[in-house]
Amino acid sequence: MTTTDFRDRLYELYRPPSDHFTFVDVPDMQFAVIDGDGNPEGEVFAKAIKWLFTTIYPIKQDAKKRMGKRFAEPPLECLWWADDMSDLILGNKDKLKWRLMIVLPHWTDDALFQQGVETAVGRLGEKPTTLRREIMKEGHSVQILHKGPYEELQEINTKLYRDFLPEHDLKPNGFHHQIYLDDPTRTASQKRKTIIRQPVV
Amino acid sequence: MSESLTDSELLVLGLVSEMPRHGYELEQIIEQRGMREWTQIGFSSIYFVLGKLEKKGLVTAEKPAGTKAKKSYLMTETGQQALITQTLSALTTVRPTYSSLLMGMIHWPALQREQALDALNQRGKAIQEEITRIEGIQLDQQPLPDHVDALFDYSIAQLRSEADWLQKTLDYMTCKPWNT
Numbered sequence: 001m002t003t004t005d006f007r008d009r010l011y012e013l014y015r016p017p018s019d020h021f022t023f024v025d026v027p028d029m030q031f032a033v034i035d036g037d038g039n040p041e042g043e044v045f046a047k048a049i050k051w052l053f054t055t056i057y058p059i060k061q062d063a064k065k066r067m068g069k070r071f072a073e074p075p076l077e078c079l080w081w082a083d084d085m086s087d088l089i090l091g092n093k094d095k096l097k098w099r100l101m102i103v104l105p106h107w108t109d110d111a112l113f114q115q116g117v118e119t120a121v122g123r124l125g126e127k128p129t130t131l132r133r134e135i136m137k138e139g140h141s142v143q144i145l146h147k148g149p150y151e152e153l154q155e156i157n158t159k160l161y162r163d164f165l166p167e168h169d170l171k172p173n174g175f176h177h178q179i180y181l182d183d184p185t186r187t188a189s190q191k192r193k194t195i196i197r198q199p200v201v
Numbered sequence: 202m203s204e205s206l207t208d209s210e211l212l213v214l215g216l217v218s219e220m221p222r223h224g225y226e227l228e229q230i231i232e233q234r235g236m237r238e239w240t241q242i243g244f245s246s247i248y249f250v251l252g253k254l255e256k257k258g259l260v261t262a263e264k265p266a267g268t269k270a271k272k273s274y275l276m277t278e279t280g281q282q283a284l285i286t287q288t289l290s291a292l293t294t295v296r297p298t299y300s301s302l303l304m305g306m307i308h309w310p311a312l313q314r315e316q317a318l319d320a321l322n323q324r325g326k327a328i329q330e331e332i333t334r335i336e337g338i339q340l341d342q343q344p345l346p347d348h349v350d351a352l353f354d355y356s357i358a359q360l361r362s363e364a365d366w367l368q369k370t371l372d373y374m375t376c377k378p379w380n381t
Binding site: 053054073119123187188 | 219220221230233337340341343344346347
């Protein structure tokens with residue numbers, strides 16, 4: 001894969017249009033993953049994010065060395081679901097279940113991942129039981145880029161699940177997926193870019 | 202107007218440019234990002250600096266309705282221009298910072314052989330400890346944008362460079378014939 005091919009692929013996956021839904025076929029990718037439930041504004045969610053970024057740090061340093069200029073900073077991603085789907089659409093935060101993820105280089109093996117975990121354990125203490133490396137299979141998906149506050153994601157979700165999917169005779173085929181392209185502590189809310197992605201069938 | 206900003210003023214202006222912030226938020230950000238590592242700005246100084254930036258027309262204060270609401274600061278157009286100018290200047294200006302080491306080397310002949318070599322050895326150990334400390338902060342601060350990671354890499358690279366110099370110098374001085 002040439003650098004150009006690689007960049008084009010990254011753009012297809014991580015820079016969709018913001019004015020309309022598009023389709024993308026997501027390849028299998030491996031991720032560092034932590035599961036949880038409950039309000040994402042709580043401490044458990046923030047701590048899980050910290051664990052992920054600390055765990056991937058040595059893996060990221062290794063990737064930077066191997067990839068040089070081709071290296072791109074992986075964003076934080078999160079799968080969202082709920083026992084009752086309307087809780088997801090309506091944004092009832094306490095009812096949500098989540099899976100935080102950061103994509104790993106394809107060459108990451110158990111040894112390299114374990115090195116990352118040990119680094120994180122050394123800094124943060126006892127590791128979350130659900131921290132693991134996992135291959136995510138999404139395949140055919142609908143996605144869109146949102147620019148603005150996270151609160152506005154709700155109306156896009158409504159358009160996606162109540163309008164776009166039924167109009168195109170599609171059904172969800174996997175969890176609701178959000179990709180956070182900006183660090184919210186450094187980016188004003190109106191400038192934040194978030195990808196919404198939904199695997200479909 | 203091409204007035205120069207102090208490091209503290211430039212730091213605060215940059216943080217306000219990210220998003221509107223009140224003084225206490227600025228204190229939290231400065232603390233969380235470990236910015237006191239490389240700039241002197243106390244908590245009480247933040248309001249002083251904000252006041253100066255406001256006087257210069259680089260930021261403006263807005264106070265939302267409600268008596269207990271905190272005053273929030275926004276960057277102005279003039280502030281945007283000043284931020285760009287000062288940041289470009291900061292990147293391009295090579296401003297040597299003189300280490301106490303230079304004074305030590307100047308007066309090297311005043312020392313006894315063993316105490317001089319021992320002092321350099323101690324410095325070598327202190328440099329390694331400092332590298333480890335900064336690497337720890339860089340890890341603890343994750344996630345960091347590339348440009349901030351690069352900032353940490355810069356500090357570490359400087360220390361490693363000095364460690365290299367020190368090892369070569371120590372080796373040479375150890376082997377060198379010593380007067381008296």
